[in-house]
Amino acid sequence: MISIHNIKAIAFDLDGTIYYGNQAIDGAAETIEYLKNKGIKVFYFTNNSTKTREQIYSKLKGMGLDLSLDTVYTSAYATAFYCKESQLDSVYCIGSDGLISELNGHGISTNNEKVKAVIVGLDFNINYDKIATALLHLQNGCKLINCNQDKNYPVEGGRLMPGCGAMTAAISGAYDKDIDFIVGKPNTYMIELLANKHGYGNKDILVVGDSLDSDIEMANRFGCKSILVTKDNSIKQFRNCF
Ligand SMILES: [Mg+2]
Structure with a gap:
Protein backbone atom coordinates (compact mmCIF):
# COMPACT_ATOMS: atom_id res chain seq x y z
CA MET A 1 0.00 0.00 0.00
CA ILE A 2 1.20 3.48 -0.80
CA SER A 3 0.20 6.24 1.54
CA ILE A 4 -1.64 8.93 -0.34
CA HIS A 5 -1.90 11.03 2.78
CA ASN A 6 -1.21 14.62 1.67
CA ILE A 7 -1.10 13.66 -2.04
CA LYS A 8 -3.26 16.23 -3.80
CA ALA A 9 -2.29 15.64 -7.42
CA ILE A 10 -1.00 12.83 -9.62
CA ALA A 11 1.03 13.58 -12.75
CA PHE A 12 0.79 10.72 -15.25
CA ASP A 13 3.30 10.13 -18.01
CA LEU A 14 1.50 9.25 -21.26
CA ASP A 15 3.47 6.94 -23.60
CA GLY A 16 3.70 3.54 -21.94
CA THR A 17 1.63 4.66 -18.95
CA ILE A 18 -1.75 5.85 -20.29
CA TYR A 19 -1.38 4.63 -23.88
CA TYR A 20 0.79 2.81 -26.40
CA GLY A 21 0.62 4.78 -29.66
CA ASN A 22 -3.07 5.21 -30.37
CA GLN A 23 -4.15 2.41 -28.04
CA ALA A 24 -5.27 3.26 -24.50
CA ILE A 25 -3.82 0.96 -21.86
CA ASP A 26 -6.40 -1.32 -20.29
CA GLY A 27 -8.01 0.32 -17.27
CA ALA A 28 -6.60 3.82 -17.83
CA ALA A 29 -9.92 5.69 -18.07
CA GLU A 30 -11.41 3.78 -15.11
CA THR A 31 -8.36 4.45 -12.95
CA ILE A 32 -8.41 8.17 -13.74
CA GLU A 33 -12.12 8.33 -12.86
CA TYR A 34 -11.51 6.41 -9.64
CA LEU A 35 -8.76 8.81 -8.53
CA LYS A 36 -10.80 11.88 -9.39
CA ASN A 37 -13.68 10.53 -7.33
CA LYS A 38 -11.22 10.31 -4.44
CA GLY A 39 -10.65 14.05 -4.82
CA ILE A 40 -7.21 13.75 -6.41
CA LYS A 41 -6.40 16.18 -9.23
CA VAL A 42 -5.01 14.37 -12.28
CA PHE A 43 -2.43 15.81 -14.70
CA TYR A 44 -0.76 14.45 -17.84
CA PHE A 45 2.75 15.19 -18.96
CA THR A 46 4.78 14.04 -21.91
CA ASN A 47 8.14 14.73 -23.55
CA ASN A 48 6.32 14.67 -26.91
CA SER A 49 7.48 17.80 -28.75
CA THR A 50 5.49 17.27 -31.95
CA LYS A 51 1.97 17.87 -30.62
CA THR A 52 0.20 20.89 -29.15
CA ARG A 53 -1.49 20.43 -25.81
CA GLU A 54 -4.83 20.68 -27.64
CA GLN A 55 -3.87 17.70 -29.81
CA ILE A 56 -2.91 15.60 -26.79
CA TYR A 57 -6.08 16.73 -25.00
CA SER A 58 -8.18 15.57 -27.98
CA LYS A 59 -6.35 12.26 -28.13
CA LEU A 60 -7.02 11.58 -24.43
CA LYS A 61 -10.65 12.67 -24.80
CA GLY A 62 -10.99 10.22 -27.68
CA MET A 63 -9.77 7.47 -25.36
CA GLY A 64 -12.63 8.16 -22.99
CA LEU A 65 -10.75 10.21 -20.40
CA ASP A 66 -12.58 13.07 -18.76
CA LEU A 67 -10.07 15.94 -18.50
CA SER A 68 -9.53 19.66 -19.00
CA LEU A 69 -6.98 21.30 -21.29
CA ASP A 70 -5.03 22.93 -18.46
CA THR A 71 -4.10 19.52 -17.03
CA VAL A 72 -2.02 18.61 -20.11
CA TYR A 73 1.72 19.39 -20.23
CA THR A 74 3.78 18.62 -23.33
CA SER A 75 7.40 19.56 -23.93
CA VAL A 183 12.97 21.60 -21.19
CA GLY A 184 11.72 18.00 -20.95
CA LYS A 185 12.06 15.17 -18.46
CA PRO A 186 14.16 14.24 -16.52
CA ASN A 187 14.70 17.96 -16.00
CA THR A 188 12.18 19.37 -13.58
CA TYR A 189 10.99 22.36 -15.62
CA MET A 190 7.66 20.79 -16.66
CA ILE A 191 6.74 19.54 -13.18
CA GLU A 192 7.76 22.89 -11.65
CA LEU A 193 5.57 24.64 -14.21
CA LEU A 194 2.66 22.39 -13.24
CA ALA A 195 3.27 22.92 -9.51
CA ASN A 196 3.59 26.70 -9.82
CA LYS A 197 0.56 27.12 -12.07
CA HIS A 198 -1.73 25.06 -9.86
CA GLY A 199 -0.31 26.00 -6.46
CA TYR A 200 1.23 22.67 -5.39
CA GLY A 201 4.41 21.92 -3.47
CA ASN A 202 6.58 18.92 -4.24
CA LYS A 203 5.10 16.93 -1.35
CA ASP A 204 1.60 17.35 -2.84
CA ILE A 205 2.42 15.57 -6.11
CA LEU A 206 2.87 11.91 -7.04
CA VAL A 207 4.49 11.11 -10.41
CA VAL A 208 3.49 7.90 -12.24
CA GLY A 209 5.50 6.76 -15.25
CA ASP A 210 7.12 3.85 -17.05
CA SER A 211 10.65 5.24 -17.34
CA LEU A 212 13.22 5.16 -14.54
CA ASP A 213 15.57 7.47 -16.43
CA SER A 214 12.92 9.99 -17.32
CA ASP A 215 9.81 10.00 -15.08
CA ILE A 216 11.24 8.63 -11.85
CA GLU A 217 14.51 10.57 -12.21
CA MET A 218 12.51 13.78 -12.66
CA ALA A 219 10.43 12.99 -9.56
CA ASN A 220 13.59 12.33 -7.54
CA ARG A 221 15.17 15.60 -8.66
CA PHE A 222 11.94 17.46 -7.85
CA GLY A 223 11.64 15.73 -4.47
CA CYS A 224 8.21 14.18 -4.91
CA LYS A 225 6.93 10.62 -4.59
CA SER A 226 6.78 8.42 -7.65
CA ILE A 227 5.52 5.04 -8.86
CA LEU A 228 7.01 3.07 -11.75
CA VAL A 229 4.47 1.21 -13.88
CA THR A 230 5.43 -1.80 -15.99
CA LYS A 231 3.61 -4.15 -18.37
CA ASP A 232 2.93 -6.49 -15.43
CA ASN A 233 2.14 -3.72 -13.00
CA SER A 234 0.22 -1.30 -15.17
CA ILE A 235 -2.09 1.58 -14.44
CA LYS A 236 -4.90 -0.94 -13.88
CA GLN A 237 -3.08 -2.53 -10.92
CA PHE A 238 -1.97 0.90 -9.76
CA ARG A 239 -5.56 1.64 -8.70
CA ASN A 240 -5.31 -1.11 -6.11
CA CYS A 241 -2.58 0.83 -4.32
CA PHE A 242 -5.14 3.30 -3.02
MG1 LIG B 1 6.60 6.85 -20.90
Missing part, protein backbone atom coordinates in the same frame (compact mmCIF):
# COMPACT_ATOMS: atom_id res chain seq x y z
CA ALA A 76 6.23 21.64 -26.92
CA TYR A 77 3.92 23.67 -24.67
CA ALA A 78 6.55 23.95 -21.92
CA THR A 79 9.22 25.04 -24.42
CA ALA A 80 6.96 27.82 -25.70
CA PHE A 81 6.24 28.88 -22.12
CA TYR A 82 9.98 28.87 -21.34
CA CYS A 83 10.74 31.07 -24.36
CA LYS A 84 8.03 33.51 -23.36
CA GLU A 85 9.20 33.84 -19.75
CA SER A 86 12.84 34.09 -20.91
CA GLN A 87 11.90 36.85 -23.40
CA LEU A 88 13.14 34.82 -26.34
CA ASP A 89 10.55 36.39 -28.61
CA SER A 90 12.06 35.31 -31.93
CA VAL A 91 13.50 31.85 -32.55
CA TYR A 92 14.71 29.54 -35.29
CA CYS A 93 12.78 26.31 -34.84
CA ILE A 94 13.73 22.83 -35.97
CA GLY A 95 10.58 20.91 -35.12
CA SER A 96 7.06 19.95 -36.06
CA ASP A 97 4.04 22.10 -36.89
CA GLY A 98 2.79 21.37 -33.36
CA LEU A 99 5.87 22.95 -31.78
CA ILE A 100 5.73 25.96 -34.11
CA SER A 101 2.03 26.37 -33.30
CA GLU A 102 2.75 26.38 -29.54
CA LEU A 103 5.57 28.93 -30.01
CA ASN A 104 3.42 31.24 -32.14
CA GLY A 105 0.52 30.82 -29.70
CA HIS A 106 2.77 32.17 -26.93
CA GLY A 107 3.75 35.19 -29.03
CA ILE A 108 7.11 33.77 -30.17
CA SER A 109 7.99 34.62 -33.77
CA THR A 110 9.34 31.86 -36.02
CA ASN A 111 9.85 34.19 -39.00
CA ASN A 112 13.63 34.02 -38.55
CA GLU A 113 14.15 37.73 -37.98
CA LYS A 114 16.34 38.95 -35.09
CA VAL A 115 16.60 35.36 -33.85
CA LYS A 116 17.55 34.95 -30.18
CA ALA A 117 17.51 31.17 -29.83
CA VAL A 118 17.58 27.93 -31.77
CA ILE A 119 14.76 25.66 -30.59
CA VAL A 120 15.06 21.94 -31.32
CA GLY A 121 12.20 19.45 -31.19
CA LEU A 122 11.58 16.19 -33.00
CA ASP A 123 11.54 17.03 -36.70
CA PHE A 124 10.58 14.37 -39.25
CA ASN A 125 11.87 16.62 -42.03
CA ILE A 126 15.25 17.65 -40.62
CA ASN A 127 17.86 18.17 -43.36
CA TYR A 128 21.26 19.71 -44.10
CA ASP A 129 19.84 23.19 -44.75
CA LYS A 130 18.10 23.29 -41.38
CA ILE A 131 21.26 22.22 -39.53
CA ALA A 132 23.30 24.80 -41.47
CA THR A 133 20.81 27.56 -40.60
CA ALA A 134 20.87 26.55 -36.93
CA LEU A 135 24.68 26.65 -37.04
CA LEU A 136 24.63 30.17 -38.47
CA HIS A 137 22.37 31.39 -35.66
CA LEU A 138 24.59 29.76 -33.03
CA GLN A 139 27.64 31.44 -34.60
CA ASN A 140 25.77 34.71 -34.15
CA GLY A 141 25.43 34.03 -30.41
CA CYS A 142 21.96 32.51 -30.17
CA LYS A 143 21.07 30.17 -27.32
CA LEU A 144 20.52 26.45 -28.01
CA ILE A 145 17.39 25.05 -26.36
CA ASN A 146 15.91 21.62 -26.87
CA CYS A 147 12.54 20.13 -25.97
CA ASN A 148 14.09 16.98 -24.52
CA GLN A 149 17.18 14.79 -24.78
CA ASP A 150 15.41 11.52 -25.64
CA LYS A 151 17.82 9.68 -27.96
CA ASN A 152 15.10 7.52 -29.50
CA TYR A 153 11.61 6.14 -29.04
CA PRO A 154 10.13 2.70 -29.68
CA VAL A 155 7.53 1.91 -32.34
CA GLU A 156 5.68 -1.29 -33.23
CA GLY A 157 7.84 -4.37 -33.20
CA GLY A 158 10.41 -2.85 -30.88
CA ARG A 159 12.19 -0.81 -33.56
CA LEU A 160 13.80 2.39 -32.27
CA MET A 161 13.35 5.68 -34.12
CA PRO A 162 15.60 8.77 -33.69
CA GLY A 163 14.31 11.13 -31.01
CA CYS A 164 14.71 14.80 -30.21
CA GLY A 165 18.16 14.18 -28.72
CA ALA A 166 19.37 12.95 -32.11
CA MET A 167 18.29 16.25 -33.72
CA THR A 168 20.23 18.24 -31.13
CA ALA A 169 23.25 15.98 -31.48
CA ALA A 170 23.38 16.75 -35.22
CA ILE A 171 23.58 20.46 -34.40
CA SER A 172 25.90 20.32 -31.41
CA GLY A 173 28.08 17.93 -33.43
CA ALA A 174 28.54 20.71 -35.96
CA TYR A 175 29.40 23.39 -33.42
CA ASP A 176 31.23 23.23 -30.12
CA LYS A 177 28.48 24.54 -27.91
CA ASP A 178 26.69 23.14 -24.87
CA ILE A 179 22.91 23.07 -24.83
CA ASP A 180 21.77 26.12 -22.87
CA PHE A 181 18.52 24.60 -21.61
CA ILE A 182 16.70 21.26 -21.82
Whole structure:
Protein backbone atom coordinates (compact mmCIF):
# COMPACT_ATOMS: atom_id res chain seq x y z
CA MET A 1 0.00 0.00 0.00
CA ILE A 2 1.20 3.48 -0.80
CA SER A 3 0.20 6.24 1.54
CA ILE A 4 -1.64 8.93 -0.34
CA HIS A 5 -1.90 11.03 2.78
CA ASN A 6 -1.21 14.62 1.67
CA ILE A 7 -1.10 13.66 -2.04
CA LYS A 8 -3.26 16.23 -3.80
CA ALA A 9 -2.29 15.64 -7.42
CA ILE A 10 -1.00 12.83 -9.62
CA ALA A 11 1.03 13.58 -12.75
CA PHE A 12 0.79 10.72 -15.25
CA ASP A 13 3.30 10.13 -18.01
CA LEU A 14 1.50 9.25 -21.26
CA ASP A 15 3.47 6.94 -23.60
CA GLY A 16 3.70 3.54 -21.94
CA THR A 17 1.63 4.66 -18.95
CA ILE A 18 -1.75 5.85 -20.29
CA TYR A 19 -1.38 4.63 -23.88
CA TYR A 20 0.79 2.81 -26.40
CA GLY A 21 0.62 4.78 -29.66
CA ASN A 22 -3.07 5.21 -30.37
CA GLN A 23 -4.15 2.41 -28.04
CA ALA A 24 -5.27 3.26 -24.50
CA ILE A 25 -3.82 0.96 -21.86
CA ASP A 26 -6.40 -1.32 -20.29
CA GLY A 27 -8.01 0.32 -17.27
CA ALA A 28 -6.60 3.82 -17.83
CA ALA A 29 -9.92 5.69 -18.07
CA GLU A 30 -11.41 3.78 -15.11
CA THR A 31 -8.36 4.45 -12.95
CA ILE A 32 -8.41 8.17 -13.74
CA GLU A 33 -12.12 8.33 -12.86
CA TYR A 34 -11.51 6.41 -9.64
CA LEU A 35 -8.76 8.81 -8.53
CA LYS A 36 -10.80 11.88 -9.39
CA ASN A 37 -13.68 10.53 -7.33
CA LYS A 38 -11.22 10.31 -4.44
CA GLY A 39 -10.65 14.05 -4.82
CA ILE A 40 -7.21 13.75 -6.41
CA LYS A 41 -6.40 16.18 -9.23
CA VAL A 42 -5.01 14.37 -12.28
CA PHE A 43 -2.43 15.81 -14.70
CA TYR A 44 -0.76 14.45 -17.84
CA PHE A 45 2.75 15.19 -18.96
CA THR A 46 4.78 14.04 -21.91
CA ASN A 47 8.14 14.73 -23.55
CA ASN A 48 6.32 14.67 -26.91
CA SER A 49 7.48 17.80 -28.75
CA THR A 50 5.49 17.27 -31.95
CA LYS A 51 1.97 17.87 -30.62
CA THR A 52 0.20 20.89 -29.15
CA ARG A 53 -1.49 20.43 -25.81
CA GLU A 54 -4.83 20.68 -27.64
CA GLN A 55 -3.87 17.70 -29.81
CA ILE A 56 -2.91 15.60 -26.79
CA TYR A 57 -6.08 16.73 -25.00
CA SER A 58 -8.18 15.57 -27.98
CA LYS A 59 -6.35 12.26 -28.13
CA LEU A 60 -7.02 11.58 -24.43
CA LYS A 61 -10.65 12.67 -24.80
CA GLY A 62 -10.99 10.22 -27.68
CA MET A 63 -9.77 7.47 -25.36
CA GLY A 64 -12.63 8.16 -22.99
CA LEU A 65 -10.75 10.21 -20.40
CA ASP A 66 -12.58 13.07 -18.76
CA LEU A 67 -10.07 15.94 -18.50
CA SER A 68 -9.53 19.66 -19.00
CA LEU A 69 -6.98 21.30 -21.29
CA ASP A 70 -5.03 22.93 -18.46
CA THR A 71 -4.10 19.52 -17.03
CA VAL A 72 -2.02 18.61 -20.11
CA TYR A 73 1.72 19.39 -20.23
CA THR A 74 3.78 18.62 -23.33
CA SER A 75 7.40 19.56 -23.93
CA ALA A 76 6.23 21.64 -26.92
CA TYR A 77 3.92 23.67 -24.67
CA ALA A 78 6.55 23.95 -21.92
CA THR A 79 9.22 25.04 -24.42
CA ALA A 80 6.96 27.82 -25.70
CA PHE A 81 6.24 28.88 -22.12
CA TYR A 82 9.98 28.87 -21.34
CA CYS A 83 10.74 31.07 -24.36
CA LYS A 84 8.03 33.51 -23.36
CA GLU A 85 9.20 33.84 -19.75
CA SER A 86 12.84 34.09 -20.91
CA GLN A 87 11.90 36.85 -23.40
CA LEU A 88 13.14 34.82 -26.34
CA ASP A 89 10.55 36.39 -28.61
CA SER A 90 12.06 35.31 -31.93
CA VAL A 91 13.50 31.85 -32.55
CA TYR A 92 14.71 29.54 -35.29
CA CYS A 93 12.78 26.31 -34.84
CA ILE A 94 13.73 22.83 -35.97
CA GLY A 95 10.58 20.91 -35.12
CA SER A 96 7.06 19.95 -36.06
CA ASP A 97 4.04 22.10 -36.89
CA GLY A 98 2.79 21.37 -33.36
CA LEU A 99 5.87 22.95 -31.78
CA ILE A 100 5.73 25.96 -34.11
CA SER A 101 2.03 26.37 -33.30
CA GLU A 102 2.75 26.38 -29.54
CA LEU A 103 5.57 28.93 -30.01
CA ASN A 104 3.42 31.24 -32.14
CA GLY A 105 0.52 30.82 -29.70
CA HIS A 106 2.77 32.17 -26.93
CA GLY A 107 3.75 35.19 -29.03
CA ILE A 108 7.11 33.77 -30.17
CA SER A 109 7.99 34.62 -33.77
CA THR A 110 9.34 31.86 -36.02
CA ASN A 111 9.85 34.19 -39.00
CA ASN A 112 13.63 34.02 -38.55
CA GLU A 113 14.15 37.73 -37.98
CA LYS A 114 16.34 38.95 -35.09
CA VAL A 115 16.60 35.36 -33.85
CA LYS A 116 17.55 34.95 -30.18
CA ALA A 117 17.51 31.17 -29.83
CA VAL A 118 17.58 27.93 -31.77
CA ILE A 119 14.76 25.66 -30.59
CA VAL A 120 15.06 21.94 -31.32
CA GLY A 121 12.20 19.45 -31.19
CA LEU A 122 11.58 16.19 -33.00
CA ASP A 123 11.54 17.03 -36.70
CA PHE A 124 10.58 14.37 -39.25
CA ASN A 125 11.87 16.62 -42.03
CA ILE A 126 15.25 17.65 -40.62
CA ASN A 127 17.86 18.17 -43.36
CA TYR A 128 21.26 19.71 -44.10
CA ASP A 129 19.84 23.19 -44.75
CA LYS A 130 18.10 23.29 -41.38
CA ILE A 131 21.26 22.22 -39.53
CA ALA A 132 23.30 24.80 -41.47
CA THR A 133 20.81 27.56 -40.60
CA ALA A 134 20.87 26.55 -36.93
CA LEU A 135 24.68 26.65 -37.04
CA LEU A 136 24.63 30.17 -38.47
CA HIS A 137 22.37 31.39 -35.66
CA LEU A 138 24.59 29.76 -33.03
CA GLN A 139 27.64 31.44 -34.60
CA ASN A 140 25.77 34.71 -34.15
CA GLY A 141 25.43 34.03 -30.41
CA CYS A 142 21.96 32.51 -30.17
CA LYS A 143 21.07 30.17 -27.32
CA LEU A 144 20.52 26.45 -28.01
CA ILE A 145 17.39 25.05 -26.36
CA ASN A 146 15.91 21.62 -26.87
CA CYS A 147 12.54 20.13 -25.97
CA ASN A 148 14.09 16.98 -24.52
CA GLN A 149 17.18 14.79 -24.78
CA ASP A 150 15.41 11.52 -25.64
CA LYS A 151 17.82 9.68 -27.96
CA ASN A 152 15.10 7.52 -29.50
CA TYR A 153 11.61 6.14 -29.04
CA PRO A 154 10.13 2.70 -29.68
CA VAL A 155 7.53 1.91 -32.34
CA GLU A 156 5.68 -1.29 -33.23
CA GLY A 157 7.84 -4.37 -33.20
CA GLY A 158 10.41 -2.85 -30.88
CA ARG A 159 12.19 -0.81 -33.56
CA LEU A 160 13.80 2.39 -32.27
CA MET A 161 13.35 5.68 -34.12
CA PRO A 162 15.60 8.77 -33.69
CA GLY A 163 14.31 11.13 -31.01
CA CYS A 164 14.71 14.80 -30.21
CA GLY A 165 18.16 14.18 -28.72
CA ALA A 166 19.37 12.95 -32.11
CA MET A 167 18.29 16.25 -33.72
CA THR A 168 20.23 18.24 -31.13
CA ALA A 169 23.25 15.98 -31.48
CA ALA A 170 23.38 16.75 -35.22
CA ILE A 171 23.58 20.46 -34.40
CA SER A 172 25.90 20.32 -31.41
CA GLY A 173 28.08 17.93 -33.43
CA ALA A 174 28.54 20.71 -35.96
CA TYR A 175 29.40 23.39 -33.42
CA ASP A 176 31.23 23.23 -30.12
CA LYS A 177 28.48 24.54 -27.91
CA ASP A 178 26.69 23.14 -24.87
CA ILE A 179 22.91 23.07 -24.83
CA ASP A 180 21.77 26.12 -22.87
CA PHE A 181 18.52 24.60 -21.61
CA ILE A 182 16.70 21.26 -21.82
CA VAL A 183 12.97 21.60 -21.19
CA GLY A 184 11.72 18.00 -20.95
CA LYS A 185 12.06 15.17 -18.46
CA PRO A 186 14.16 14.24 -16.52
CA ASN A 187 14.70 17.96 -16.00
CA THR A 188 12.18 19.37 -13.58
CA TYR A 189 10.99 22.36 -15.62
CA MET A 190 7.66 20.79 -16.66
CA ILE A 191 6.74 19.54 -13.18
CA GLU A 192 7.76 22.89 -11.65
CA LEU A 193 5.57 24.64 -14.21
CA LEU A 194 2.66 22.39 -13.24
CA ALA A 195 3.27 22.92 -9.51
CA ASN A 196 3.59 26.70 -9.82
CA LYS A 197 0.56 27.12 -12.07
CA HIS A 198 -1.73 25.06 -9.86
CA GLY A 199 -0.31 26.00 -6.46
CA TYR A 200 1.23 22.67 -5.39
CA GLY A 201 4.41 21.92 -3.47
CA ASN A 202 6.58 18.92 -4.24
CA LYS A 203 5.10 16.93 -1.35
CA ASP A 204 1.60 17.35 -2.84
CA ILE A 205 2.42 15.57 -6.11
CA LEU A 206 2.87 11.91 -7.04
CA VAL A 207 4.49 11.11 -10.41
CA VAL A 208 3.49 7.90 -12.24
CA GLY A 209 5.50 6.76 -15.25
CA ASP A 210 7.12 3.85 -17.05
CA SER A 211 10.65 5.24 -17.34
CA LEU A 212 13.22 5.16 -14.54
CA ASP A 213 15.57 7.47 -16.43
CA SER A 214 12.92 9.99 -17.32
CA ASP A 215 9.81 10.00 -15.08
CA ILE A 216 11.24 8.63 -11.85
CA GLU A 217 14.51 10.57 -12.21
CA MET A 218 12.51 13.78 -12.66
CA ALA A 219 10.43 12.99 -9.56
CA ASN A 220 13.59 12.33 -7.54
CA ARG A 221 15.17 15.60 -8.66
CA PHE A 222 11.94 17.46 -7.85
CA GLY A 223 11.64 15.73 -4.47
CA CYS A 224 8.21 14.18 -4.91
CA LYS A 225 6.93 10.62 -4.59
CA SER A 226 6.78 8.42 -7.65
CA ILE A 227 5.52 5.04 -8.86
CA LEU A 228 7.01 3.07 -11.75
CA VAL A 229 4.47 1.21 -13.88
CA THR A 230 5.43 -1.80 -15.99
CA LYS A 231 3.61 -4.15 -18.37
CA ASP A 232 2.93 -6.49 -15.43
CA ASN A 233 2.14 -3.72 -13.00
CA SER A 234 0.22 -1.30 -15.17
CA ILE A 235 -2.09 1.58 -14.44
CA LYS A 236 -4.90 -0.94 -13.88
CA GLN A 237 -3.08 -2.53 -10.92
CA PHE A 238 -1.97 0.90 -9.76
CA ARG A 239 -5.56 1.64 -8.70
CA ASN A 240 -5.31 -1.11 -6.11
CA CYS A 241 -2.58 0.83 -4.32
CA PHE A 242 -5.14 3.30 -3.02
MG1 LIG B 1 6.60 6.85 -20.90
